[in-house]
Amino acid sequence: MPIRGSVVLGNSLGHSTQYFKSLEELDAWTDNPTKKLTTPLKYHPRKPKAEESNPKGKLLVCHDYKGGYTESPVDLSYTFNYWSACDSFIYFSHHCVTIPPHGWITAAHRQGVKMLGTLIFEGGAEPDCLRLLVGKLPKSSTGPAVHLSSPSSIPVSPHYARVLAELAEERGFDGYLLNFDFEQTRALSTWITILQSEMRNIVGPHSEVVWYDSIIVSGKLAWQDRLNSLNLPFFLSSQSFFSNYTWRNDYPNLTAQISIWVTKMFCRALHPSLNNFIYVGVDVWGRGSHGGGGFGSYKAITHISPDSLGLSVALFGQAWTWESEQDKPGWTWQAVNNDEVPVPQVSKRTGEPDCTHWSLSSPSRRSSTITHPPIPCTSLCIQQFSPGVGHGCEKGWTDVDKQTSVGDLVWPQPVIAWEGEDGDISLRLSLTDQGSPSVYRCIWLPTTYEATAFYKLDVAADLDVSLSVKSSAEDTVTITPLTGNDTTVAQGWVKLSIQFSVPSSSSSASIGLVIAIVTEDPSESLAASLLLGQLNVFRAPSPSPSSSPMILWADYSSQGALTWEVAASLPATVQRPFTSAEDPVPLWDIQPCRDPSFLYYNVYASPFSSPTYAGRPEDATWIGTSGYSGDAKKFVVESPVKTRTRFYVQGVTEHGDVLPWERCVFVDSPVL
Structure with a gap:
């Protein structure tokens, strides 16, 4: 057990900030950086599976036990013990930014499972979501050096994408579930590509960004319960798709069909099949879910068909097994063994095809593949057979950090196998390549x-x-x-x-x-x-229209330091007319957008000749180039500014292009 006694003293539960209710709270964390946590175990992937022509689907578990953050070292709480059947795990709550507790991160990583947090903007959070796109705002008087002559999208800043990736890297988790209710959909889909790029650069190539089936391309909150052209741009901008769970039993087949078309048209070079990246939602609480949820959830999983269709399963609210029972008067775990397991009876929806299901009592029916933890040469294999909870104090204890595999050969059903007399253990490293007379081989990728x-x-x-x-x-x-x-x-x-x-x-x-x-x-x-x-x-960049870099704002501090932020905006485009929900072509071109990269920035100054006029940016005097201070987006004015001065910041892109003035900014120094 984690502590002796029944009282938690001080900040012994881990990091001081478990979640952020708003981006303002996230900004406060950014302004006061903390040391990287050392307790979460680093993620190491499992041994890659052999290539399959039709790979089986995966299992994602979305955890929502009593709103989250209920774990206490002096109380008995829910823990998850089926890591060997799970590929990704989402720690969910309704806070703006949900950070998985470090114990859950370690438990998942110990078994080679990704641990994801949640980024959610529900109804009424539009101002915060707009702030997410344009980035943190300055306190100085700032604006565009020259107003844009042609319309474009709202600016899309990489600021919060970078902050969220840094947060994940500091806390040790691997990605985010995105749940949005917001109207600026095209700019949002572009921001998602920035987030994914930042996650890969900062967290690693294993990071994952999952889009939840919420809004459609018009910005309306309309759960589609499947993948179609109304939510396709968000899937293509992210890595994975998590469908809503109120689908009809023919929807998984429709999703698989559109996935095949999307794979052929856009993603064949990246993924042989996108079906593995489409998680079809199943709500264990049964809120409109096929099969009625609970112990009838398996009925929904049979239609998802991870073995045949290759679609993946997203199991939401699996802690129903605890949460629905534990608060009932007189209920104890010791009395559960003799209880009958009820399978809900749910009537067929209007227009839904007939379907039959095998009995819950049928033995040896698995809907997911049992996998092994990372190989010991990359991550220590520790087996203490602890579920992360126990009865060693007054009300029990919970310490998920100490959880190890309970053993899929032992629980829930023992699997007996004769090992024979050969008990030798060996490690074989295999490298497969086509034959060649060369002693040294390399693979050339044409670029x-x-x-x-x-x-x-x-x-x-x-x-x-x-x-x-x-x-x-x-x-x-x-x-x-x-x-x-x-x-x-x-x-x-x-x-x-x-x-x-x-x-x-x-x-x-x-x-x-x-x-x-x-x-x-x-x-x-x-x-x-x-x-x-x-x-x-x-x-060479993609031939499709790309985003254009810009400097979003500049700030001036009383110490004479200039700082600024960059962003990217999308060109004006004509949206393709909507034809059918079955059309696999997105309504606009998906334009991957990463952090705008600059070689350096030039800084210019122009004193005010009148209370309101500081001249044109073309006539300003160059005073220096960024980078000497070690900060790419900072410039310190050496001499005190005694008169009111306008400073201009102009970027030079990584391709050597100087930004036009309409994509640069100014900032005014205060009057001393």
Whole structure:
């Protein structure tokens, strides 16, 4: 048991902040960072399963026991003991940001199960949800340097996506369930891609973002009970989909059909089948769930068909087995063995096909695959056969952190197997690859790149300058000039842009400038020079319209420090007309959006010439570049600002492009 006695002293229950009721509370946590927790066990995946042409579905469990956070070291509480059948576990509550308790995280990770928190914005939380998209707001007077001439979406900031990922990394959990009631759906779907990117960068590639079937593309709260075109953009923006649980028994088949079409059209290169990432909801409390919930929940699972359709199961409220009984007068666990197990009788819905189910008493019927914990070479295999609760004090105790597997060969039904006389234990590391005479092997993945160069003629001359790439092998590099190649950007600088693919036989390639001299008399000597400002090579972006980076706001502190935040906005687009709920094509193009990346930022200053006028941003004086202080989005003004001054912040993207002024910001220093 965790403590001796019946009184909890001090902050012995773990971290001081268990959840956040609002983003304002989350901001307060951000302003006062805490040390990373060391108690949760680090996640290590289970041994990968062999490749299957039709992989079986997975099991996600969504825990909602009495609103959450009921665990006490001096009381008997609910714990979960079926980790070997579970792939992901969500600790759910109705707080804005739900953080799984560290004990639950350790118990899940010990068995190779992902532990997810919850991010929820229900009715009335629209201001907080809007804040989630645009990011934390400054306290200074700030605004766009030049107002946008064309309409675009509301700005989408990576601020809270980054904060939430940092929170998950600090506390040791692996992702979030997203449950939203909000109208700005297109910007929201873009923000989800940012969250997923931040989670992968900060938490790791195993992180998971799950979208709950709540709002549709119009922003209306309308549970669809399946995947269709009305909620498809949110699924494609996240990693997994959790359907509502009031579905008819033919809905899983409809979901599987649209998943097949989506896989063929969008995701074949990423996933052979998306069905595993679609969790069909089953409410154990039976609120409109097929089979009536409770001990009739298995009826719903048979229609989800994890073995045949490959869809996954999301089991919500599994603690019903405790919560529905434990508060009844005179009830004890010791008397439960002889009770009859009731299976609810539920009438068929109107228009629902007939269906039959096997009996609950049928032996050896499993709807999920039993899996093993991580291999010992990556994570210690500890078996104490503790369910995480006990009766060792006045009212019992709970310590989920100490929970280990109870043993799927022992409980709930023993499975007997003769092990023979060979008790040797060995570890075999296997690496599978196709045969090759080479001692050293590598796999080449063909990639298309873009290259940009910024040059400026130092002496007037008639020169034709272009970019070129040469392979180290004899193969020819495919080069395609891009639209807008050879474009004058500002102050005489010219931008060159090409796209190229390196052949598989090349181990390296050279990139440079090809300069053609144009002259009427080639016999005459020529003196010419040019300045090469930047040369960038990067992976070619998606051909679909992408987001545009911007600086969202800037702030000025009394100590003379400038800070700012970045965001991205989407281009104006025409939404495809809605045709049918069965149409697998989303109503708008899904545009993955990550944290806008900048090489650096230039800072300019312009004193006010009158109480209300500080001049144009083009006329401001450059005073420095960010980065020297070690903070990419901070600049400290060395000299005290004695007169009211307007500062401009202008970013240079990772591709070398200088942001136009309409995508930059200003901030005013106060009057001393």
